[in-house]
Amino acid sequence: MLVRRLITVAGLVIALSVAGCAPPLSYPYTPTPRAVALAATKTPRPKPSPIPARTATSIPIALAPKVMAAPVDTPEPAQIRAVDPTYIAAVEPDVTGTPVATLSAASASPTPGYSRTLAPGPAAISIRRGLTTARIVALTYDAGADRGDAPALLAYLEGAGIKVTFGMTGRWAESNPDLVRRIVLDGDELMNHTYDHRSLTGLSTHGPYLSRLDQIQEITRTEAIVQSLAGVTMKPLFRPPYGDQDESVLQAVAAAGYRYSILWTVDTHGWLGASVSQIVDRSRLGAQPGAIYVLHVGLRSKDIEATPLIVNSLEALGYRFVTVGQMIGLSGH
Numbered sequence: 001m002l003v004r005r006l007i008t009v010a011g012l013v014i015a016l017s018v019a020g021c022a023p024p025l026s027y028p029y030t031p032t033p034r035a036v037a038l039a040a041t042k043t044p045r046p047k048p049s050p051i052p053a054r055t056a057t058s059i060p061i062a063l064a065p066k067v068m069a070a071p072v073d074t075p076e077p078a079q080i081r082a083v084d085p086t087y088i089a090a091v092e093p094d095v096t097g098t099p100v101a102t103l104s105a106a107s108a109s110p111t112p113g114y115s116r117t118l119a120p121g122p123a124a125i126s127i128r129r130g131l132t133t134a135r136i137v138a139l140t141y142d143a144g145a146d147r148g149d150a151p152a153l154l155a156y157l158e159g160a161g162i163k164v165t166f167g168m169t170g171r172w173a174e175s176n177p178d179l180v181r182r183i184v185l186d187g188d189e190l191m192n193h194t195y196d197h198r199s200l201t202g203l204s205t206h207g208p209y210l211s212r213l214d215q216i217q218e219i220t221r222t223e224a225i226v227q228s229l230a231g232v233t234m235k236p237l238f239r240p241p242y243g244d245q246d247e248s249v250l251q252a253v254a255a256a257g258y259r260y261s262i263l264w265t266v267d268t269h270g271w272l273g274a275s276v277s278q279i280v281d282r283s284r285l286g287a288q289p290g291a292i293y294v295l296h297v298g299l300r301s302k303d304i305e306a307t308p309l310i311v312n313s314l315e316a317l318g319y320r321f322v323t324v325g326q327m328i329g330l331s332g333h
Helices: 002-019 033-041 150-160 170-175 177-185 212-230 247-255 276-285 303-316
Strands: 125-127 136-143 165-168 189-192 260-262 292-297 320-322
Touching: 136 303, 150 177, 150 303, 165 170, 170 177, 170 212, 177 212, 189 212, 212 247, 247 260, 276 303, 292 303, 303 320
Parallel strands: 125 260, 136 165, 136 292, 136 320, 165 189
Antiparallel strands: none
16 A cells, blocks of 8 residues: 555655656656657747837827817917997907907008098997806807808797897898797897998908998998897897998997997807807807807808707806896997
8 A cells, every 4th residue: 555655655746746846856867868869859839029218109090199289279268358338449350359340440450432530429438248257158150151050040049038139130031930039039139230241441351341331321221121120129239240340330320329339249250151169169268247249140150050059058157148228238238
């Protein structure tokens, strides 16, 4: 029995030694001629190469870190500022850095043969932002091109319980009397946007500076059209086409019976072909108490398509919506 156990133990020690799991046997080993021949025919296994250090040029495209481009026209906090509601006779940047065509009578070159000497009398007050600390904003839609998707916009605003302000031209009102009446019935607000959207100063269109009489007629003609269609006045709110105005224009606006010339704080750039996501981003980034947004009605602009997303993003920031009249504290608005 003892002999069998010793033989078994010796066999296990030999097996473990061969497998590399135990130290080699202490007695000398002489390889046979066949073992020597087999060893001579084996090809040694190459050592693995070290992993090279990863360089910028060796990173696969799929693994390369993405470099995000800086947003275009993203307003800095310093650009978002309160603007005095009284007229400022200078070229002023709006909240997004886009120049607003507001010029002084002294700096602009008058049309030959026409003098723009300021006459005595009141001038309309130019407003770019409501002076308030409340988280309220005003959405305004300029309607001077085609009908676009205005019926869908009105349906959405009615369902959402939001009132907005439309800057409407007389020509657009003549072409869309049903929409004018519906806007009034829905309780939305109107601003006079001249009859045919001509620049009153010629600055943005490189056209002539309109005479005082022509400026007043552009405004009063639209007022008469809207009164005949919907039985309401657009006073006291006026919006100059392209934002072009100077002291003389503001006097003409006042002479036509309008107290306020409404510019804007945030331009969505829908009229410039901005995408829905760009429009929403600009609206969100430009949000501030009292902000006045300018959007557009027309097939060229995606402002109407973006409106529900604008509303959602601003409501998420705690803002609610008012008309321009409510923003500046007009009675009855």
